[in-house]
Amino acid sequence: MIRHSFQKKNIFIRLPFSADFLTLAMAFADKGARGFGYGDRETGGLVLAIEELFSFYERESTKGSTVEIEMEDQGYRLVLSLFFCLADPDMRAFNLTWNVNHDSQESLEMLGPMIAARTLSSLRLEFGADEKVILRLTRNREYSMAERVALPPSGNTSTLRLLNPSRDDLYHFASMAATYGSPFLPPFLARPEMAADMLESGHLNALLVAGDDWIMGGVLWKPLTDSCLELYGPYLFIDNPDDEAMTLLMDEAVKCISRSWFKGLVRRQGALAGHERFFDFLGEIQLSGKNDVNATYYYRQLKEESSGVVYCTGNLAIFLDEQYRRLCLPRQIRTASNLRLRNASVLAVELENARSLAVMRPLCAGKDLDTNIRAHLDLLHGQGIENFIVELDTGRSEDVAFADALEKNSFLPRLLIPDAGLGDLVIYDHCKLNAQS
Amino acid sequence: MNLDALIPDYVRNFQAYHPSRPDHILQLEYGVPFLNRLNNNENPLGPPPAAARVIAAFTPDRASLYPNGDSYDLRQALGDRIGIAPDRFLVGNGSCDVIASVIKAFCQLGDNIITADKTFAVYEWVAEFSGIEARLVPLLGYTFDPQAILDRIDDRTKIIFVCNPNNPTGSYWKRQVLVDFLEKAGNNLIVVVDEAYREYVEDPEYPDSIDLMKRFPNLVTFRTFSKMYALAGLRVGYLAGNDDVVEVVRQTSVAYSVNVQAQQAALAAISDDHEHIIATRTMVRMAKSFMLAICDNLALDTVSGEGNYMMIKVPINDMMMYRRLMKRGMMVRTMTGFRFPGWIRITLREKSVMELFAEALQKEIKSIQSTGRTW
Numbered sequence: 057m058i059r060h061s062f063q064k065k066n067i068f069i070r071l072p073f074s075a076d077f078l079t080l081a082m083a084f085a086d087k088g089a090r091g092f093g094y095g096d097r098e099t100g101g102l103v104l105a106i107e108e109l110f111s112f113y114e115r116e117s118t119k120g121s122t123v124e125i126e127m128e129d130q131g132y133r134l135v136l137s138l139f140f141c142l143a144d145p146d147m148r149a150f151n152l153t154w155n156v157n158h159d160s161q162e163s164l165e166m167l168g169p170m171i172a173a174r175t176l177s178s179l180r181l182e183f184g185a186d187e188k189v190i191l192r193l194t195r196n197r198e199y200s201m202a203e204r205v206a207l208p209p210s211g212n213t214s215t216l217r218l219l220n221p222s223r224d225d226l227y228h229f230a231s232m233a234a235t236y237g238s239p240f241l242p243p244f245l246a247r248p249e250m251a252a253d254m255l256e257s258g259h260l261n262a263l264l265v266a267g268d269d270w271i272m273g274g275v276l277w278k279p280l281t282d283s284c285l286e287l288y289g290p291y292l293f294i295d296n297p298d299d300e301a302m303t304l305l306m307d308e309a310v311k312c313i314s315r316s317w318f319k320g321l322v323r324r325q326g327a328l329a330g331h332e333r334f335f336d337f338l339g340e341i342q343l344s345g346k347n348d349v350n351a352t353y354y355y356r357q358l359k360e361e362s363s364g365v366v367y368c369t370g371n372l373a374i375f376l377d378e379q380y381r382r383l384c385l386p387r388q389i390r391t392a393s394n395l396r397l398r399n400a401s402v403l404a405v406e407l408e409n410a411r412s413l414a415v416m417r418p419l420c421a422g423k424d425l426d427t428n429i430r431a432h433l434d435l436l437h438g439q440g441i442e443n444f445i446v447e448l449d450t451g452r453s454e455d456v457a458f459a460d461a462l463e464k465n466s467f468l469p470r471l472l473i474p475d476a477g478l479g480d481l482v483i484y485d486h487c488k489l490n491a492q493s
Numbered sequence: 494m495n496l497d498a499l500i501p502d503y504v505r506n507f508q509a510y511h512p513s514r515p516d517h518i519l520q521l522e523y524g525v526p527f528l529n530r531l532n533n534n535e536n537p538l539g540p541p542p543a544a545a546r547v548i549a550a551f552t553p554d555r556a557s558l559y560p561n562g563d564s565y566d567l568r569q570a571l572g573d574r575i576g577i578a579p580d581r582f583l584v585g586n587g588s589c590d591v592i593a594s595v596i597k598a599f600c601q602l603g604d605n606i607i608t609a610d611k612t613f614a615v616y617e618w619v620a621e622f623s624g625i626e627a628r629l630v631p632l633l634g635y636t637f638d639p640q641a642i643l644d645r646i647d648d649r650t651k652i653i654f655v656c657n658p659n660n661p662t663g664s665y666w667k668r669q670v671l672v673d674f675l676e677k678a679g680n681n682l683i684v685v686v687d688e689a690y691r692e693y694v695e696d697p698e699y700p701d702s703i704d705l706m707k708r709f710p711n712l713v714t715f716r717t718f719s720k721m722y723a724l725a726g727l728r729v730g731y732l733a734g735n736d737d738v739v740e741v742v743r744q745t746s747v748a749y750s751v752n753v754q755a756q757q758a759a760l761a762a763i764s765d766d767h768e769h770i771i772a773t774r775t776m777v778r779m780a781k782s783f784m785l786a787i788c789d790n791l792a793l794d795t796v797s798g799e800g801n802y803m804m805i806k807v808p809i810n811d812m813m814m815y816r817r818l819m820k821r822g823m824m825v826r827t828m829t830g831f832r833f834p835g836w837i838r839i840t841l842r843e844k845s846v847m848e849l850f851a852e853a854l855q856k857e858i859k860s861i862q863s864t865g866r867t868w
C-alpha cells in the first residue's frame with residue numbers, strides 16, 4: 057500500500073524586528089495566506105494575530121534584532137511561525153484566564169497578544185538556546201459540517217475488500233462516519249472536506265473496507281507529535297459478527313503503521329475488543345457529564361526499542377518508575393535539578409464541550425504555577441466544564457516543573473503514553489478516584 | 494537545496510525498514526548481561542568447519558585487495574556442485590542484493606510483481622521503492638496460493654516471487670505444485686523461487702528448482718549462505734537461472750559487491766557441508782519438538798513447517814511480548830510487520846538456549862494467565 061506523505065509547502069521572510077516593518081510582516085501573512093488559497097476569514101485571523109504579536113514583542117525586543125517568519129500550508133491549515141530572541145518574554149496574555157484591566161496601562165498593552173491567541177485555532181510556544189522564542193500560530197481552513205448520507209443496508213453479506221481511499225472516497229467515508237455517529241468522532245471526520253484535504257496533503261492516512269458498492273468502514277491515523285501516531289477507529293457501519301471487517305482493517309493498518317518512522321501508536325477512544333493483539337492497555341479516564349464516557353488509552357510501540365532518560369522528582373518519579381516497569385520500557389529516571397522559572401507560566405487549553413472536557417498543556421513554567429493552575433480550574437469550572445486533564449511532556453523540563461503544582465491542585469498522574477511528546481506524556485486527571493490503570 | 498523536488502513520489506512515500514540497534518546497546522537498555530538471539534534465524538552452530546578455518550586464517554593484508562568482481566571461484570564451485578555452467582550463477586551481497594538486481598533488470602514504471610502478503614517482505618519493499626506495484630496475494634492457510642497468484646497476473650506482471658519454504662510460516666510447494674504453477678504461469682514473466690531455507694527441508698518431494706530450469710527457462714532460483722551455512726555476517730547469496738536470464742540480471746548487478754572473505758568462506762562451506770547439515774537439521778528438529786510441546790502445554794497456537802523457525806501466537810501484542818522477553822535476555826521477532834499481529838517468530842536453536850527461552854516464555858505466559866491481564 058502506498059501512503060501519502062507530507063510534502064512541505066512554505067514561504068519564509070527575515071525582517072528587522074522593528075515597527076517600520078510591521079506592515080511588511082502583515083502583507084507577508086496576507087499575501088501568503090491568499091497565495092495558498094485561503095479565504096478572508098482565515099487570512100484575516102492570521103493577519104490580525106501577526107499584527108498584534110509583532111507589535112507587542114517588537115517593543116520588548118532588543119534594538120537591531122531580527123524576526124524570521126515562516127508560513128507553511130498544510131492543506132487544511134496554515135502554520136505561521138515567528139522566530140526571534142528575547143529574554144523572559146511576557147506571555148501571560150496567552151492564558152485563557154487573562155483579563156484586561158482597563159485601568160492599567162500594562163494590562164492594556166497585553167490586549168494585543170490576548171486577541172491574537174483567541175483568533176487562532178491553536179498556539180504553541182517553544183524556547184530554544186540563546187533566548188530563542190518560537191511562536192507557532194495555526195489557523196485551520198473553514199469547513200462545513202457533514203451532511204447526512206445513506207449507510208449500508210443491514211444484513212449485507214458481500215465479500216469485503218480493503219480500499220486505499222481516494223480523496224472522494226474519504227470524503228464520503230467521513231460523511232458516513234458523521235451520519236453513523238460516535239462519541240469519539242474527531243473534528244476532521246465531522247468535516248468531510250477537512251478529512252479529504254488532510255489525506256491529500258499527507259497529514260492523514262486511511263484504510264477503508266468495502267463490499268459491493270458500499271464503504272463498510274475504515275480506520276485512520278495521523279501524527280499526534282513528531283514521534284507518535286494516533287489511530288482513530290475502526291469505524292464500522294455494518295454488523296459483522298465474525299469481526300472480519302475489523303480484522304481486515306486492523307491487521308493491514310497496524311502492519312502499514314509498524315513500518316513507519318514513528319516510535320509509537322496511541323489510541324484514545326473507547327474500549328477496543330481484541331485490543332491485546334495490537335495494543336498495550338495504558339489506562340482509562342472516566343469523563344463525567346451528560347453522557348458518561350470512558351476514554352480508554354492504548355499504546356503500541358512501533359520501534360523495537362525506544363529508550364530515553366527522564367529527569368524528574370517526587371511522586372512523578374515514583375509513578376513513572378511503576379509505569380515503565382509495567383510496560384517493560386527501557387528508561388532511566390534521573391533526579392531533576394531545579395529549573396530557573398520565568399516570571400509567569402502559560403497553559404494552553406483545548407475545550408471539548410461535547411465531553412465537558414478541558415485538556416490543559418503547559419506552554420511555559422513560571423513562578424506562579426500554583427495560582428495559574430488554580431485560576432484556570434476556577435474559570436473553567438465557572439464555565440460548566442466538569443472534566444480536566446493535564447498533559448505533561450517528560451521531554452520538556454518546563455513541563456516537569458508543573459508536577460508539584462498539579463498535585464497541590466488535586467491532579468494525579470493516571471497514565472503514561474510513551475513517546476507521545478518530546479518524551480513520554482503523563483496524563484493527569486483532576487480528583488477522579490475511580491480511574492484505573 | 495529543494496530536496497523534495499529531487500525525490501520521486503514512490504521513494505518519498507516509502508517507509509523504510511529500521512533495523513534494531515546493536516546488541517550491546519539493547520543489553521544496556523534492558524539491563525541484561527546477555528542477549529540470546531532468536532530473532533534472525535541464524536545458525537548457532539556456526540559455519541561448516543572448512544569455512545570456519547578459512548575465516549580464522551584470514552590475514553589483514555588480504556583486506557587491502559579488491560575481491561574478484563564476479564565471485565569467479567565460487568561460481569565455478571557452485572557449477573561443479575550443482576551441475577550447471579558457472580555463468581548461470583550471479584553472486585550477490587546476500588540474497589537481498591540479487592532481489593534488487595532482478596527487479597531492476599525486468600521491471601519499469603507501470604509494471605508489477607506478485608508475491609504473498611505474509612512472506613519475506615524484501616520483494617515487496619524493493620518493488621515499492623523502485624516505483625513498481627507489489628501485488629500481494631493472501632496465503633491459503635499458511636501456504637502460497639498458486640491459483641490466486643495466477644489470477645492476479647496481467648500483461649504488466651514481470652516477476653512472481655515464491656518463498657519456498659515460506660518465511661515465516663515454513664510451508665512449501667512440493668514439486669508437482671511448482672510444476673503445475675509454472676505451466677499455467679507461462680513464459681512471459683519471470684518466476685523466482687527463493688530457497689533461502691532449502692537445506693532444512695528433508696521431504697524428497699521438495700522441488701529442485703534449478704533442475705526444472707531445463708523445462709522452464711523463465712525460472713530463477715535464489716539461495717543464500719546466511720542460513721544453513723551460518724555466514725550471515727559475511728553477506729553472500731546467489732541466484733541461478735538460464736544463461737539469457739542471468740545475462741540480463743548481470744547488467745543491473747554491481748560487480749565487486751561480495752567481499753574476499755565471504756567468497757572464500759562460501760566456497761569452503763559447500764565443500765564441507767554434509768555433517769554440518771545433518772547436525773543442524775538434528776538440532777532444529779529437536780528444538781521444534783521441544784518447543785511444540787512447551788507451547789502445547791501453555792495452550793499457545795503455533796505455526797511451523799520447514800526451516801529453523803516457528804511462530805507462536807501470544808496472548809498479548811507482539812511488541813509487548815518482545816519487551817517482556819528482552820527483559821529476560823531473549824530477543825525474538827515481532828510478526829506484525831509480516832501481517833501476523835499478535836505472533837512472534839523464534840529461531841530454533843541449541844537445547845540450552847531453547848530451555849532458557851522456554852523458561853522465560855512460561856514465566857511470562859503464566860504471569861499473564863494468573864493475573865487475567867493482558868498487560
